[in-house]
Amino acid sequence: MSGYSPSEAATRSGFSLDTLRYYEKIGLLSDIGRTSGGRRVFTDDDLGWLVLFRCLRDTGMPIAEMCRYAELAREGEHTTGERHALLRRHAERVEEQVRLLQRQYDHLREKIRYYEQLG
Amino acid sequence: MSGYSPSEAATRSGFSLDTLRYYEKIGLLSDIGRTSGGRRVFTDDDLGWLVLFRCLRDTGMPIAEMCRYAELAREGEHTTGERHALLRRHAERVEEQVRLLQRQYDHLREKIRYYEQLG
DNA sequence: TTTCAACCTGGAGTGCGCTCCAGGTCAAGC
DNA sequence: GCTTGACCTGGAGCGCACTCCAGGTTGAAA
Numbered sequence: 001m002s003g004y005s006p007s008e009a010a011t012r013s014g015f016s017l018d019t020l021r022y023y024e025k026i027g028l029l030s031d032i033g034r035t036s037g038g039r040r041v042f043t044d045d046d047l048g049w050l051v052l053f054r055c056l057r058d059t060g061m062p063i064a065e066m067c068r069y070a071e072l073a074r075e076g077e078h079t080t081g082e083r084h085a086l087l088r089r090h091a092e093r094v095e096e097q098v099r100l101l102q103r104q105y106d107h108l109r110e111k112i113r114y115y116e117q118l119g
Numbered sequence: 120m121s122g123y124s125p126s127e128a129a130t131r132s133g134f135s136l137d138t139l140r141y142y143e144k145i146g147l148l149s150d151i152g153r154t155s156g157g158r159r160v161f162t163d164d165d166l167g168w169l170v171l172f173r174c175l176r177d178t179g180m181p182i183a184e185m186c187r188y189a190e191l192a193r194e195g196e197h198t199t200g201e202r203h204a205l206l207r208r209h210a211e212r213v214e215e216q217v218r219l220l221q222r223q224y225d226h227l228r229e230k231i232r233y234y235e236q237l238g
Numbered sequence: 239t240t241t242c243a244a245c246c247t248g249g250a251g252t253g254c255g256c257t258c259c260a261g262g263t264c265a266a267g268c
Numbered sequence: 269g270c271t272t273g274a275c276c277t278g279g280a281g282c283g284c285a286c287t288c289c290a291g292g293t294t295g296a297a298a
Contacts, residue, residue, distance in 0.1 A: 006275070017275085018257055025278095037264050039275055052230070058223040063255070084234035091231060094224050101220065104177040105213050111171070112210060115203035125245070136245085137287055144248095156294050158245055182285070 002043045009042040013050035020050075028053065028067050030074065059094045121162045128161040132169035139169075147172070147186050149193065178213045 010017050020040075023029045029049065033041040042050075049070070056066050069086055072079040129136050139159075142148045148168065152160040161169075168189070175185050188205055191198040 016257080019255085021276090022256065035264090037275085038277095039264075055223045055226045055230075057255095058219055059227060080234060080237060084231065084237075087227065087231050087234065091224070091227050094220070094227065098217070098220055098224065100177055101213070101217055104174045105210070105217065107174045108178060108206065108210050108213065111174075112203065112206050115199060115206065118199060118203075135287080138285085140246090141286065154294090156245085157247095158294075176285095 004042040004047065006040050006042070009040075009047065009050065012047055014054055015050060023053070026063070026067065028063065028070055030070070056090070059090070060097060061090055065090070123161040123166065125159050125161070128159075128166065128169065131166055133173055134169065142172070145182070145186065147182065147189055149189070175209070178209070179216060180209055184209070 004012065006017055006020060009015075010020060013020075015023070020029070024032055024040075029046065032046060033043065035041055053066055056069075057063075065086070069083060072083050072086070123131065125136055125139060128134075129139060132139075134142070139148070143151055143159075148165065151165060152162065154160055172185055175188075176182075184205070188202060191202050191205070
C-alpha cells in the first residue's frame with residue numbers, strides 16, 4: 001500500500017533512480033511526497049503515472065509531449081478532451097511505427113533466408 | 120541503371136545528403152565512386168547497401184553494428200557465417216521489440232478507451 | 239559565357255534522454 | 269554511538285546520430 005522508496009519505485013517502473021529524479025526536475029513528475037528527512041516517497045498514484053510514462057516512452061513519445069499530457073492532467077477535468085486527442089494522435093503514430101517495423105522485419109528475414117539458402 | 124547523384128541516392132534511400140556523407144566518413148559506406156570533378160556517384164550496388172542500412176536502422180540496429188556487418192562483408196565470402204549470426208541476433212531483438220511495442224500499444228488503447236467511455 | 243543549383247570539405251554544433259559525480263545527509267541495525 | 273547503505277542536491281558530462289556551417293568548386297542549362 002501507498003509508500004514506496006525511490007529504489008522500489010525504480011524497480012517497479014523500470015526507470016533508474018536518476019531518471020526518476022530527472023523526471024521530477026523537469027516537472028514530468030510533480031508533488032512527489034517527502035519524509036521529514038527529505039527522502040522521496042512514491043504513492044500508488046505516482047506508480048500509476050510511472051507505468052503510463054513507461055508505456056508512452058516505450059512507444060516512442062518524446063518527453064516534451066508527456067510533459068504536456070501531465071500538465072493537462074494537472075489542470076483538471078476540463079482537459080480530458082485534449083488529453084484524449086493527444087493519446088489518439090500518438091496511437092496513430094504507433095500504428096504506423098508498428099507497420100514500418102513489421103515491414104522492415106520482413107526484409108530482414110528475407111536477407112537472413114538468403115544466408116540460410118547459401119548453405 | 121548504375122549512376123545516381125547524391126540527391127537521387129538520398130531520395131531513393133530516405134537518408135539525407137548529410138547522412139550519406141556521414142556514413143561515408145565513418146566508413147559505413149566505402150569506395151563510393153567519384154566523377155572527375157569529385158562528385159559522388161552511387162551505383163545500384165551502393166543503393167542496395169543503403170536499402171539494407173535503412174532496414175537495419177529502422178529496426179533499431181546501432182550504427183556501430185552496421186559498420187561491423189559492412190566490414191565483414193568487405194572481408195569476403197568466409198564471413199557469411201558471422202554475418203548470418205549477426206542478423207539472426209538482431210532479428211531476435213526486433214521480435215522482442217515488436218512484442219513490447221504491441222503490448223504497450225494495447226495499454227495505450229486501454230487508456231484511450233477509458234477516455235472514450237468517459238463521454 | 240555566364241549563371242546558379244548542386245555539390246565538395248573539415249569541423250563545429252545540436253537535441254535528446256539520460257547518467258554520473260562530488261560532497262553531504264539520513265536512518266536502520268549492530 | 270557508529271557504521272553503512274540508501275538517499276539528497278546541483279550541475280557537469282556523455283553517447284548517439286546526425287545536422288549545420290563557411291567557404292569554395294563543378295557542370296548543365298540558357
